[in-house]
Amino acid sequence: MLTALLLAMMEPPSYAGFYRSNQMEIGAALQLDDDGRFQYQLDYGAVSESAEGRWSVDGSNVYLTATRMEGAYKVPNFNREPLKIDGDRLLLNRYDTVIRFEREELPAPAHKKKWGE
Helix, strand or coil: CHHHHHHHHCCCCCCCEEEEECCCCEEEEEEECCCCEEEEEEEECCEEEEEEEEEEECCCEEEEEEEEEECCCCCCCCEEEEEEEECCEEEEEECCEEEEEEEECCCCCCCCCCCCC
8 A cells, every 4th residue: 555655656757858869870859848849850861850849648658749840751740759768768760760869968057146256
């Protein structure tokens, strides 16, 4: 009973944040905002595409649904496009490859001190 109570009190992991791919020949970034919106950019070979819209999560996948998408080349626009959750990485199957988005912690803004403090 105590275990069930502790599990119920645990917050589910937050997937909101900034992700980037560091794979050879792939430039990709994904921003998942706390309010359920996303921004996406991919440059892969001759393909350059971008999207924005809404995201959701079910525990094993993050889903992207685009409200605007540009540059998609012979592949469908994001309509509940799954990104598999793999630890702190998100995996997107696109253009016959797996794009690995790795989460990056952005530095917090430096505290501004008044001159002379």
